[in-house]
Amino acid sequence: PSMLCMWLSTIAGGIVVLCVSLKIFLPYFWQDLIYFLRRKRSKATVKKWTKNRIHSIIDLFMQTVEKKPHKPFLIYEGTVYTYQDVDRRSNRVAQAFLHYGNLKKGDTVALLMGNGPDFIHVWFGLAKLGSIVAFLNTSIHSRSLLRCINTCAAKALVIGEDCLKLIEKEFILNLLENNVAIWLMSTSSPSQHVHTLPDKLDKVPDNPVPSHLRAVTDTRNTALYIFTSGSTGFPKAAIITHLRMLAASLVFTQCGAVSQDIMYVTLPLYHISASLLGISGCIHLGATCVLKKKFSARQFWSDCRKYNITMFLYIGELCRYLCNQPCKEEDRVHEVRIALGNGIRPSVWKEFLMRFGPIKIFEFYGSTEGSLSFLNYSNKIGAVGRAGIFSKFLHSFELLKYDVWKQEVIKDENGRCEKAPIGKPGLLVLQVTEDTPFSGYVGNKEASEKKLLHNVFVEGDVYLDTGDLLKMDEDGFLYFTDRVGDTFRWKGENVATLEVAEIIGMMDFVQEVNVYGVSVKNYEGRTGMAAIVLKRYHTFNGERLYKHVEDFLPSYAKPRFVRIMDVMQITATFKHQKMHLENEGFNPEIVSEPLYFMYEPACSYIPLTKEIYQKVVSGEIRL
Numbered sequence: 001p002s003m004l005c006m007w008l009s010t011i012a013g014g015i016v017v018l019c020v021s022l023k024i025f026l027p028y029f030w031q032d033l034i035y036f037l038r039r040k041r042s043k044a045t046v047k048k049w050t051k052n053r054i055h056s057i058i059d060l061f062m063q064t065v066e067k068k069p070h071k072p073f074l075i076y077e078g079t080v081y082t083y084q085d086v087d088r089r090s091n092r093v094a095q096a097f098l099h100y101g102n103l104k105k106g107d108t109v110a111l112l113m114g115n116g117p118d119f120i121h122v123w124f125g126l127a128k129l130g131s132i133v134a135f136l137n138t139s140i141h142s143r144s145l146l147r148c149i150n151t152c153a154a155k156a157l158v159i160g161e162d163c164l165k166l167i168e169k170e171f172i173l174n175l176l177e178n179n180v181a182i183w184l185m186s187t188s189s190p191s192q193h194v195h196t197l198p199d200k201l202d203k204v205p206d207n208p209v210p211s212h213l214r215a216v217t218d219t220r221n222t223a224l225y226i227f228t229s230g231s232t233g234f235p236k237a238a239i240i241t242h243l244r245m246l247a248a249s250l251v252f253t254q255c256g257a258v259s260q261d262i263m264y265v266t267l268p269l270y271h272i273s274a275s276l277l278g279i280s281g282c283i284h285l286g287a288t289c290v291l292k293k294k295f296s297a298r299q300f301w302s303d304c305r306k307y308n309i310t311m312f313l314y315i316g317e318l319c320r321y322l323c324n325q326p327c328k329e330e331d332r333v334h335e336v337r338i339a340l341g342n343g344i345r346p347s348v349w350k351e352f353l354m355r356f357g358p359i360k361i362f363e364f365y366g367s368t369e370g371s372l373s374f375l376n377y378s379n380k381i382g383a384v385g386r387a388g389i390f391s392k393f394l395h396s397f398e399l400l401k402y403d404v405w406k407q408e409v410i411k412d413e414n415g416r417c418e419k420a421p422i423g424k425p426g427l428l429v430l431q432v433t434e435d436t437p438f439s440g441y442v443g444n445k446e447a448s449e450k451k452l453l454h455n456v457f458v459e460g461d462v463y464l465d466t467g468d469l470l471k472m473d474e475d476g477f478l479y480f481t482d483r484v485g486d487t488f489r490w491k492g493e494n495v496a497t498l499e500v501a502e503i504i505g506m507m508d509f510v511q512e513v514n515v516y517g518v519s520v521k522n523y524e525g526r527t528g529m530a531a532i533v534l535k536r537y538h539t540f541n542g543e544r545l546y547k548h549v550e551d552f553l554p555s556y557a558k559p560r561f562v563r564i565m566d567v568m569q570i571t572a573t574f575k576h577q578k579m580h581l582e583n584e585g586f587n588p589e590i591v592s593e594p595l596y597f598m599y600e601p602a603c604s605y606i607p608l609t610k611e612i613y614q615k616v617v618s619g620e621i622r623l
Contacts (some may be wrong), residue, residue: 003191028378028475034151035377039394043248043335044244049246056223056242057249058127061283062087068242072288075307076117083143083286086120086330088206092126094213095204095585095601096197096619101156105130105213108152108225110138112145112268112453113160113583115293118185120279121271122158127196127223129212134225134272139554140170144499149180152225152237158165158183158197161580162293163347225442235496236447238369239439240276248272249280254375255338257311259286264304266295273369277340278313286421297321301356314341315492320524322354332357340364344481344490345524346382365480366464369451371437372397372430374478383477391476395436399426399470400456400464407484409453417456425471425481429453436462442492488517489525491618497528500559504530507545510537512568513555514576514618515559518585521617528559531581533568540564542596542605549598561586562596562605588613 046304054060061083069084080088097103109131113119119404137143138160149157157180159167164186172194173184182194191197195339213546223245225237252263263282267274282289291306299321303309318341332355340362344352349361365384368371374385374394387397399420401410409417409427420426433440440448453463469481488495497515504513512533518525534540540562549558563586569577586591588610595608597616606612615621 001012006299016396025544028386031378032390034385035388036394038254039232042114042247042254045250046243046246050219050486051619053244054246056127057245057283058214059216060126060246060249060280061124063103064283064286068286072285073282074117074120075288077293078116081117086117086124088127089121089201090124091206094128094201094209095207096200097126097129097131098209099204100200100473101183101194101275103129103131103155106132107155108132108134109132110136110149110152110154110157111164112138112157112163113185114138114162115265115269115291116160116162116189117291117575119162122185123275126135126158128214129355130215132222132225135227135275136570137227137235137270137554137604138166138268139493139556140169140235141552142168142505143552143556143601144543146171146174148235148237149175151235151445152329152623154180154484156183159185161186176621183422189321191486219246220437220439222439225273226270226368235499236369236408236444239442240272240368241439242486243297244439245276245280248276249284251277251364251375252281252285252311252338252340254377255360256339257281257285257287257338261285261287261310263287263289264292264307264309266292266300267313271315272366273341275417297325301328301331303332305337306451308335308336311338311340314339317345318586319344321350323348323351327355328486338362341385342366343489343524348524349381361431365468365478367468369438369441370430370464370466372428372464372466376477378477380477382479384480385478387472387476387478389476396431396433397430397471398429398431398456400429402427402469415455416458417453420471422472424473425469427484428465428468428470432462432464438606443513466520468599474565475483488528490517490527491525493554493556495557500528500530500553500557503549504532504545504559506552507541507548509541509574510536511535514568514578514581516578516582518561521623522619523623526582527561528557529561529581529586530559531561531563531565531568533565538604539612540594543603546604547595558598560598561608562598563591564596566593584606586613586616 013283043209043399054063054109054276065083065087070082073086074081088183107128111122111133134154136148155173164184172182172191176193183197185197186193187196207389211308219242221242221244222239224240226240227235228238263278265274265278269275279289291311295318321404336359338360342364344363353359360379363384364373376383376385378386401420403410413419451465453465455461455465467484469484470478471481472478483489501513501515504510510532513530516529517528519527580620586595588595588608596605597608599606
């Protein structure tokens with residue numbers, strides 16, 4: 001017995017020493033290990049699904065319908081839709097297009113719809129026919145919409161009733177000329193050539209369409225097109241595969257979500273976060289989603305209390321808007337325990353937790369077109385993720401030294417890229433392999449190829465350029481620094497400066513325009529500013545420019561400031577210089593040239609005086 005006691009005490013002592021050593025030298029070991037095991041389990045789950053012939057999110061949805069037909073799936077404006085309800089309604093959509101739509105398996109159908117159950121009914125109904133569905137941003141105008149529809153070679157367009165007001169007659173005629181069928185979620189049609197969907201749904205049964213139509217032979221096939229501005233240029237259709245959708249449905253599980261959770265989705269469904277993480281995540285969990293037409297900071301916590309919300313999706317701006325609301329006694333009276341999203345600033349993060357209680361905030365990093373994602377599973381304030389001791393078994397990424405001025409990676413004397421040192425920003429790149437493929441953009445080979453870096457470290461290797469600058473600290477935590485290229489972020493949206501510049505360049509008094517983002521105190525991201533060179537013998541017209549950007553640009557892309565220049569500054573390679581302009585910003589005490597401010601009450605760009613500048617910086621004038 002004494003020998004046994006000695007052995008047991010030795011083992012116990014060893015365990016204590018090991019635990020203490022881990023706590024001192026590897027403080028995040030257990031968190032890293034748990035996350036690593038969860039990720040491995042997620043990969044195993046997807047493989048198991050594939051073996052069991054679950055190759056798409058619709059297959060997964062059908063399985064959940066069988067298991068929980070009467071479980072509430074969606075709650076929208078007080079109305080409950082069970083999994084069975086959504087299944088049957090989407091069957092009707094599939095039947096309607098099968099009978100009246102003239103669609104073949106593999107055809108692309110574009111969706112221009114706001115948040116609501118019909119978005120999901122139409123999406124799932126088309127997926128049951130084997131269609132590729134392209135989600136269109138409801139904030140963009142006709143000109144950009146046409147480009148998006150042409151890019152993905154859509155055979156049809158479904159327009160939600162709430163989006164009809166965005167559509168111009170010329171836009172419809174252009175689509176009809178290109179043989180794109182137009183379907184409206186409305187009982188009345190502006191033209192005999194434009195179809196209506198609701199009346200057709202009443203004429204068809206809610207029986208399933210033949211299962212071979214939705215059958216997916218390879219999970220690497222395309223499921224969706226989701227448009228992104230990427231790091232430069234016009235919106236591009238990122239290819240979302242069935243495999244990626246299935247993998248995305250597991251992210252909330254990695255955050256500790258369970259089937260009893262109730263999710264609150266206020267983000268637009270055409271965004272990858274709401275559709276892939278939110279809706280797909282609910283389907284995997286068999287959970288309930290409370291869907292909101294639009295985000296409302298005023299109603300947010302009331303809804304959370306009303307529906308017993310336990311988790312929600314956010315963007316950085318969303319959390320700031322909640323913090324900006326007047327304080328109430330019941331701010332901490334809610335059941336919310338998980339928040340998943342990206343873009344929250346450290347100061348907002350701290351304020352949010354202090355005010356609304358100990359909610360676990362899972363900040364993540366991911367891009368629409370890339371297969372790399374980080375999750376801040378340790379909930380460290382400010383970080384977008386962590387390269388833990390097991391991360392090399394999950395993904396192969398690097399941070400490369402990057403010249404922000406020249407906008408290119410820094411190479412050594414052998415022409416190879418160099419790794420960014422700890423604590424310094426570097427360009428995030430992901431090695432392209434069979435496990436981490438880059439599907440590219442549909443209809444844009446040039447843009448797809450531009451995203452790839454070849455011979456980065458050795459001959460023949462290929463890396464995906466994310467277009468983002470991140471830095472890593474000594475503990476392996478990753479922090480988002482900025483986007484490179486011509487894109488900046490404002491109001492939770494990426495703004496492609498090339499597209500904004502093209503719109504402003506349509507004005508008859510504009511000779512040259514350079515669009516860039518400028519920082520504004522107490523605001524996330526950067527807001528738009530346009531440097532303009534006027535045509536000879538022309539003067540700046542603030543009222544006309546105001547009306548023009550109102551007509552052609554979404555609210556988040558409208559430049560708030562204008563700078564009139566005599567000559568545009570360019571680089572040796574004839575590219576517009578932006579950094580100098582960004583650094584000078586919109587301060588009239590620094591910039592000697594004429595400055596203008598987009599002022600809504602006057603419906604014009606008015607001269608930016610020192611007084612107006614102070615009101616903007618102090619927050620008296622809201623942007």
